[in-house]
Amino acid sequence: MTAISQLQPLAARAPVQSTSRTIRVYFREAKYELLKLMRLPAFFIPTLGFPMMFYALFGLLLPQRTSGFDISQYLLATYGAFGVIGIALFALGVGVASERGQGWLAVKRASPMPLPAYFFGKYAMTVLFSAVLIVLLCLMGAVFGHVRMPASQWAMLMVVDVLGGIPFCAAGIAVAYLVGPNSAPAIVNAFYLPSAFLSGLFIPAEMLPSFLRAFAQFLPPYHLARLALTVIGVEPASKAWIHIGALAGFAILFTTIAVIAYRRDEGKTYG
């Protein structure tokens, strides 16, 4: 601790002049978010491991073709949705709630970091982890479940699942600004697991009692699952726009709640 005497006077400093400095700030937020999560088994074991484990159990090991459709292919679509939703809710909901509640976000906000860079880093990693999970699930389905589809269908399934995470990212941020770091995991789980079950992510919705299925229409995961099932031909293509519309609606609703929660928080802090 001796080098302070070598500090230059204020006027003598030369700025690190770079038009790409801002871009690099965004890039670093994403990079360190990735490193942070990669080294955190409490994050990646449940969010990547559970969907793969459930898919292996229920989609690959249990009896096939129970209700006239290929269960390995069907559950590939729905467990993809399950995994993407979990990553969005835990990386953004629980992650932001914790960093906000424990004061770390305040340290970053006191710096000149643009706040969008923070959310960009989180969102970019949600997309990356989602893509990795979907690729792994697809490999499992193709290798062990003998799922066969044209390349365009594989690609479409990945796109639908990864982009379908957007409304859940917004839901995560809303939760992060509405509740504290200790209650966020409980709130997220209370929404995540029951709605995943009711939406037919674990057991095909076709096998659920009709009143449960009617109720599932109001749950965002249901529409993501049905959209993924549209890609593999289980759900009629004509209904795709209904599900896209529902997901867009939920995305707007959750974003609105997130913005209101952020503003309400601004009364106490600047967010």
Add this chain to the structure above:
Amino acid sequence: MSGTESVARLDHATKRYGPTIALNDVSLDVRRGEVLSLLGPNGAGKTTSVKLMLGLNAPTSGSATLFGGDPRRAANRRRVGAMLQVGKVPETLRVREHIDQFRGYYPFPLSVAEVLDLGGLDGIEDRKFGELSGGQKQRVLFALALCGDPELLFLDEPTLGFDVEVRRAFWKQIRAYVSKGRTVLLTTHYLEEADALADRVVVIDKGVIVADGSPSEIKGRVSGRRIRCVTSVNATEILSMTGVTSVAIDSGRTEIMATEAESVVRELLRRDQSLANLEVGSVGLEDAFLSLIEKSEAA
């Protein structure tokens, strides 16, 4: 050494959290080149003051400015570094990675080597944050505040978790940092820390400023002596004696702070023949500070 140019300011700032008033109509200027210490007990409003000046909290009324402008403007935040009290820092990132990330936010970053050196982090730069000791964690937060080579450095209770030796080394760093034309706002509840570092001490309690002056002026407010005894003379009577600055009665024992002991003791003995257990001692820094706070409570 310190000029009159204000680099951060609270102007009649009041901050309420629901029914609680954290800060009540506080006006405060941080002048360029000074080390200003905001001294007060826990919950006095020190952290709230810092958060208002950093633009992290909005004042309920009044205003907070940095370099004469909105503290939330990136242009103003680039000139500031802040060491705040944090519950949890991402533990899976290495010290070097945290520094790399924060350096990137600033136009005039110090080199990684300089930051490591200033924070006293040489040798632990490749450790993950979660593997560090409490004192090392504080030093990383200090280092992150220095990454941008800030003109104005906010240190909120910086030496919590430091042992005495590290605390003194840390004080030296801050003094050296200021000698380069930098400004520091330091909050602490140790009068000793304020005394060792600050050019100016502002004592704050229950959201109100109770004293403002140089460390020696602050100590001078309650210079002198502490008198302890068992006496029947009541507090009001004692307070009216010349030189008495405060009186406290605790389980039958009376404790008196006074500018000088002799006249007070003479007067006490005159009024109370049965006075017993008389002790006279000098007032420590902590006592001086506590006495200021008590006076503000009595008022």
